[in-house]
Amino acid sequence: MAYEKGTAHQAFGDVAPGLADYTDNLLFDDVWKRPDLSPRDRSLVTITTLIVLYRQNELPYHLKLALENGVSREEIIETITHLAFYGGWPVAATALNIARKVFQDASQ
Numbered sequence: 375m376a377y378e379k380g381t382a383h384q385a386f387g388d389v390a391p392g393l394a395d396y397t398d399n400l401l402f403d404d405v406w407k408r409p410d411l412s413p414r415d416r417s418l419v420t421i422t423t424l425i426v427l428y429r430q431n432e433l434p435y436h437l438k439l440a441l442e443n444g445v446s447r448e449e450i451i452e453t454i455t456h457l458a459f460y461g462g463w464p465v466a467a468t469a470l471n472i473a474r475k476v477f478q479d480a481s482q
Contacts, residue, residue, distance in 0.1 A: 381397075422453060
C-alpha cells in the first residue's frame with residue numbers, strides 16, 4: 375500500500391487541487407523521502423501523532439502503511455499501550471479498535 379502519486383488528487387483533487395498537489399508532491403514525494411528518518415521511523419512518528427490527536431480518519435491508512443514500512447503489529451500495540459499513559463486512555467482504546475480492524479483486513 376505504498377503511497378501512489380496522485381492518490382490525493384483522486385481523493386479530493388476536485389475540491390482542493392492545491393492541497394492535493396501539496397499532499398502528493400510535497401508531503402509524500404519530498405518529506406517522506408528525506409534521508410534522515412527511515413520510512414519505518416516516519417510511520418511510527420505519524421501513527422503516534424495521529425493517535426494522540428485522535429485522528430481516526432487518517433489512522434487506518436497510516437497503520438497499514440506502517441505495517442508495509444516494517445513496523446510490526448507488536449510494535450504498534452506497544453506504541454498504543456505506551457500512549458495510554460501519555461496521550462490518554464480513550465485515544466488508546468480507540469486506536470486499539472482501529473488497529474484490530476486493520477490487522478484483520480491485512481490478514482485477509
